[in-house]
Amino acid sequence: MPKVYFSRRSRRAPAHVLDIEIDRRTPQKSWRQLARERGYTYFGRDPHNRGNVYLRCSACANLMYVHTHVLRTAKPECTACWLADMAREAAAAGLEFVERHPTDSHRGIYRAPCGHLLDRQRGFIQRVVLGEVDVRCSECFEGSVAALAHDQGWELVGLSGQGNPEYRKLRHQCGHEQDIAIGNLRTQRFTCNGCGGSWAAEPSFLYLCQFDLPGSQGSFVKLGMSRNPTSRLRYQLGITADIQARILQEISMESGSAALRTEKRLHGVLRAELPHCVVPPSELNWIGVVSEVYRIEALPRIQALLAELSQPHSEN
Ligand SMILES: [Zn+2]
Ligand SMILES: [Zn+2]
Ligand SMILES: [Zn+2]
Structure with missing residues (x-):
């Protein structure tokens, strides 16, 4: 039960509702006045710590606990x-x-x-x-940049090394990394300095790889496309040595653009069917990508989709 010391004058104070001890005996007059000037009503003192007082906010009636030093030197913030x-x-x-x-x-x-x-x-x-600036969710924004890049055969690596907020570092399907302005990505006004865009017509692969993280962090799978999945896995994904990574499957595709088209369709299917298996960017701090990674539970479905691709189109 709260224990309140009342002075005769303040007997009606509602301190009994508070689970604290407050010494409500008459304070120094200057403190009452000082509290009033700061926008508060002096309420009482902490009987166990004489340097602290209770103030009631004149605006919202909230009870505040402040050191007398704060009351003396500044306006306490309610x-x-x-x-x-x-x-x-x-x-x-x-x-x-x-x-x-x-x-x-x-x-x-x-x-x-x-x-x-x-x-x-x-x-x-x-x-x-005031309408002077717009608030933008960085996570959603980066996700939309990654999706835009992905549709053109690029992967978002991160912010530009030059520090320009309008640029992002992207990795092309050919493996080349390059800073590209987000505006140019939108208008598609750029070419890869590594391959000059030839990847689109050259043979490529869809690949499925599995990552086993150390301890109880779980296993994940990534479905992607690359001209060289082995090199991609080993050198481009930025994973540390304690993560076991292996390619489960590779399917050769006649061209980079065909691989990209198919990969995009498969991701669409997986996102729609298994949304709970899509790993959000915030959990992908162990790999240098922000999308295309699924929880291991998605593996059977991904394998089934890839099996459909490898089958001859007998129904035609
Ligand atoms: Zn207040
Ligand atoms: Zn968001
Ligand atoms: Zn390229």
Whole structure:
């Protein structure tokens, strides 16, 4: 039970609802006045720690616990009012405020309409509310860039090494890596400096490989296309030595563009049939790709799809 020390004058105070001990005996007059000037009502003192006092926020009636030093030297910030302001600003920006940033009081953690969490400056959210900037989910954005690149035979490796936010480092099906502007990717105004675009007409492969991660991290499969799956597996995926990787299957295709077309169709089937097996980019920190990786449970279905491809089209 809470234990409250009342002065005769403050006997009606509702401190009994609080599970804390508060010394409500008459404070120094200057503290009452100081609290009022800061936007609070002086409520009482911590009987166990005489340096701390309780203040009631005049705006929201929330009870605050602050050191007298803070009360003397600055305007204490009411946590309840701050949280309410953050939530209001977030809603006005089309987001949901989730929680305060663990280390930076000028930032917050927000949930975007897509469900992803965003770590943003509070000032940025305020500018979104004013219509000065747009808020964009980086995870969805990178996913859309990866999809765009993939459709053209490229794979998103990551941000450009030059640090230009308009560029991404991409890896071509031929194995060549190159920085390409996102704008050029959209308009398809670029060619591969490695192969000059010849991969599209040259023979290629669909491949299926399995990765066994150490410990209890599980096994995964990747379905992709490459002119040289072995080299792709060994040198281009950026996996560490403690991950076991092996190619389960390779199917030769007459051209890079045919391989790409087929691969795209298969990924569509898998995403639709086995959405729970699609590994999200946030879990792909062990491999240098952001998509095309599935949980091991998808393996039988992928093998069945590949078996259909290898079969002669007898029904025609
Ligand atoms: Zn308040
Ligand atoms: Zn998102
Ligand atoms: Zn190329």
